[in-house]
Amino acid sequence: GAARALRAGAAGAAGLVRRGERLLITKVATTPFKDQRPGTSGLRKAVPVYQQPHYIENFVQAILDVADLRGKTLVVGGDGRFLNDHAIQIILQMAAAAGIARIVVGRDGILSTPAVSAVIRARGAAGGIVLSASHNPGGPEGDFGIKYNAANGGPAPESVMQAIYERTLAIESYSLVQGPDLDLARLGETKLADTVVEVVDPVETYVALMETLFDFGRLKAFLASGFRMRFDAMSAVTGPYAKAIFEDRLGAPAGTVLNGKPLPDFGGHHPDPNPVHAVELIRELASPGAPGFGAASDGDGDRNLIVGNGLVVAPSDSLAVIAANAHLAPAYAGGLAGVARSMPTSRAVDRVAERLGIRSYETPTGWKFFGNLLDADRITLCGEESAGTGSNHVREKDGIWAVLMWLTILAERGESVGEILRQHWATFGRDYYARHDYEEVPTEAGEAVINGLRGLLPGLPGRKVGGLTVAAADEFAYTDPVDGSVSQRQGIRIFFEEGARAVFRLSGTGTSGATIRVYLERYEADPSRQNLDSGEALAAVAAAAREIADIQGKTGRAGPTVIA
Ligand code: G6P
Ligand code: ZN
Numbered sequence: 001g002a003a004r005a006l007r008a009g010a011a012g013a014a015g016l017v018r019r020g021e022r023l024l025i026t027k028v029a030t031t032p033f034k035d036q037r038p039g040t041s042g043l044r045k046a047v048p049v050y051q052q053p054h055y056i057e058n059f060v061q062a063i064l065d066v067a068d069l070r071g072k073t074l075v076v077g078g079d080g081r082f083l084n085d086h087a088i089q090i091i092l093q094m095a096a097a098a099g100i101a102r103i104v105v106g107r108d109g110i111l112s113t114p115a116v117s118a119v120i121r122a123r124g125a126a127g128g129i130v131l132s133a134s135h136n137p138g139g140p141e142g143d144f145g146i147k148y149n150a151a152n153g154g155p156a157p158e159s160v161m162q163a164i165y166e167r168t169l170a171i172e173s174y175s176l177v178q179g180p181d182l183d184l185a186r187l188g189e190t191k192l193a194d195t196v197v198e199v200v201d202p203v204e205t206y207v208a209l210m211e212t213l214f215d216f217g218r219l220k221a222f223l224a225s226g227f228r229m230r231f232d233a234m235s236a237v238t239g240p241y242a243k244a245i246f247e248d249r250l251g252a253p254a255g256t257v258l259n260g261k262p263l264p265d266f267g268g269h270h271p272d273p274n275p276v277h278a279v280e281l282i283r284e285l286a287s288p289g290a291p292g293f294g295a296a297s298d299g300d301g302d303r304n305l306i307v308g309n310g311l312v313v314a315p316s317d318s319l320a321v322i323a324a325n326a327h328l329a330p331a332y333a334g335g336l337a338g339v340a341r342s343m344p345t346s347r348a349v350d351r352v353a354e355r356l357g358i359r360s361y362e363t364p365t366g367w368k369f370f371g372n373l374l375d376a377d378r379i380t381l382c383g384e385e386s387a388g389t390g391s392n393h394v395r396e397k398d399g400i401w402a403v404l405m406w407l408t409i410l411a412e413r414g415e416s417v418g419e420i421l422r423q424h425w426a427t428f429g430r431d432y433y434a435r436h437d438y439e440e441v442p443t444e445a446g447e448a449v450i451n452g453l454r455g456l457l458p459g460l461p462g463r464k465v466g467g468l469t470v471a472a473a474d475e476f477a478y479t480d481p482v483d484g485s486v487s488q489r490q491g492i493r494i495f496f497e498e499g500a501r502a503v504f505r506l507s508g509t510g511t512s513g514a515t516i517r518v519y520l521e522r523y524e525a526d527p528s529r530q531n532l533d534s535g536e537a538l539a540a541v542a543a544a545a546r547e548i549a550d551i552q553g554k555t556g557r558a559g560p561t562v563i564a
Pocket of ligand 2: 113133134135298299300301302303
């Protein structure tokens with residue numbers, strides 16, 4: 001708050017330090033902020049928090065101190081939201097002071113999250129800084145975020161993030177090379193002290209990568225044959241990528257990409273591709289004569305939504321369908337090494353893996369946990385219930401990649417989204433799925449729910465609740481099979497004898513209070529019962545979850561704020 005801003009402001013500048021001949025580094029005294037602990041996906045805070053004097057600088061210095069990128073290449077870019085411009089200039093000045101050899105930055109500071117990952121890998125960079133708060137709203141009252149990615153192109157592992165956090169608690173100064181803002185509108189190289197700043201086309205490397213994975217000629221012919229689609233870029237970062245791919249390369253008519261101009265406040269909308277915030281797209285596709293395929297991506301381009309005529313594909317189902325059909329795309333024609341899903345994601349993809357005779361891994365929530373599995377070639381595909389799917393082509397989830405994958409499946413199978421889904425369920429069974437979110441509950445109440453459940457675990461097996469019987473219950477912990485690192489307390493799992501499961505965890509991405517997430521699923525093998533309303537199919541599991549966790553007693557909330 002104000003007191004902290006004053007304290008940090010009062011620290012002031014500590015003067016200039018000369019190094020070598022030309023490099024003029026300003027060292028600024030600062031004091032730690034206590035709230036710079038990164039969450040599931042970097043440091044995400046409300047814009048006014050980031051606007052406190054020294055707030056951005058402290059966190060960036062902590063990254064630079066821990067990552068030690070002297071003499072190496074760093075990639076920087078963001079989703080263009082409010083503060084993107086400002087933060088990039090600070091990062092350039094600080095990275096120059098840290099002796100980084102080369103900074104590759106997207107034109108106008110723009111790079112989608114999967115594009116950062118692609119550029120890190122293509123350029124052999126030592127790491128990258130991504131500026132985004134993903135699907136959270138932007139603008140002066142919205143959110144901002146800073147995330148650090150490692151040399152493999154993926155979010156830095158927990159140990160690195162923990163070290164960065166510890167550094168933020170001890171920081172006493174930061175260093176920068178002062179000067180006027182660099183012009184990031186022009187492609188090419190400039191120098192900042194001894195550092196080369198290279199401004200690149202944000203789309204080029206990414207599009208070239210997609211061309212190696214998918215058959216663009218085949219997709220172009222499919223669209224030319226009259227198949228129509230819509231892609232809603234939600235006034236966020238994917239607009240230029242989607243126009244370059246779907247309209248320019250694949251020849252879809254102008255207007256296929258909706259809301260294609262990135263805006264610093266996303267036009268005042270939530271750039272979150274879910275049934276609530278992509279309601280116009282869903283409505284359009286439900287109307288007579290609508291295109292057969294709709295899709296959307298989020299603020300920074302890593303999430304996706306897949307829509308057919310009158311239906312929305314659940315992300316857990318999308319992952320399973322992609323796994324079952326990936327061989328239709330050239331890059332995956334040789335088969336999959338394995339697949340992975342985050343623990344709360346439905347078990348649909350496990351059934352596909354079993355059929356294919358490949359391994360299926362269950363990881364904690366957060367894309368960073370897939371990194372080691374991908375690097376070690378244990379998996380080819382992975383995904384999460386939170387609308388992310390991706391593959392070994394980068395180390396982030398990738399919205400446009402998922403859309404190209406679905407477009408490939410639609411082109412090769414010649415069936416509608418609905419037909420593909422129903423056939424998938426008929427073959428593998430359906431995992432009905434829903435997530436109930438209790439947003440902005442007081443932090444202590446959120447913790448009370450999880451702590452309460454933890455205490456109940458030993459007594460749960462055998463308990464009968466609303467027609468269901470608990471078969472097993474535990475708290476999920478993960479041992480990374482590649483590096484042996486252990487992540488404890490990753491969510492409470494309750495398995496029921498009736499093929500159902502309830503999972504409870506606290507969101508790691510919220511910016512105020514706690515969000516309790518309750519993930520519900522139930523398996524249905526009988527095709528004649530696979531077309532129920534999912535609320536109806538899950539009613540008993542939802543009731544059992546509510547009763548066991550006593551959410552109302554502990555939070556005063558009678559029901560969720562959002563059902564996804
Ligand atoms: C971000 C991460 C995802 C993760 C999601 C969950 O989007 O990139 O990997 O699944 O957050 O967020 P939560 O709010 O449930 O912690
Ligand atoms: Zn995102």
